[in-house]
Amino acid sequence: MNCYKFYPMRFTDGIFNEIDATYVIHLEGNGRLNKIKEQLTRYHPTNQVYILFNKGYKKCKKSPNITIPPLDLVDAFLTCFKHANNQNYKNILILEDDFMFSDAVFQGAPNIDQFLRDNKGPYVYHLGIVPYLQTPTKATIKNKITGKDGNTWNALVSTGMHACIYTPEIRTQILSEDQQKITDWDLFLNINATRYAYEEPLCFQLFPATENSKHWDNTFGISEFLKWLFNLFGMDESIQGYTFFYLFSKCIIPIILILIFLIAIFLVF
Incomplete structure (x- = not known):
């Protein structure tokens, strides 16, 4: 049995010019298909879009190591990579099926297109994350000093892989890894990839309790803390919490x- 099916959609007014194709990873039967169709009716991220229908490891036999939802999701991402490489695509956008675009994407897209033209190499570009630590890129610092728009930040620590652009170089790099060692897509890319993010979220996801979230890596209790934090900011039901995390x-x-400076002054004087 084939565990995956690519459903192609074609548009003529794609939002991004420097992205060859968009992939929407959809787990069959999870109730999100209508929401996907609603999003793709209003937002055409690229001229070529594919919905990847994934039967899931419980209904379709996959590799023996795929025994929990996060591993099944990793396999779906890698399936998109392989399809994109077979199609000779350059930059691609992968969306998880709970994505929600903001109208701000229409204004942000030209800036991201310019970044993709100016910067080649292995990296991931986030259209939306829950960031915990970001620093401005050199170009952003320069632009801010000269009064120009500075739109891209270094995403150093974050959560959320629901809307990411992958360059061909980063896909090649990831596909060359021992794929059975990739146990959590988010954690793997936090550690192993150069990642950038737009200055504001252009695409959101909510964080309700799901079968996938039950199996997040909980080293040092981090995933339980994050779930508590998301609930504290109401991010299981609302996108408002994103504003706090970006700031x-x-x-x-x-x-x-500043605190170190003040402490140093206090100790000296």
């Missing part, structure tokens, strides 16, 4: 530096 993640380093 906090950009300010934390300056705040720490």
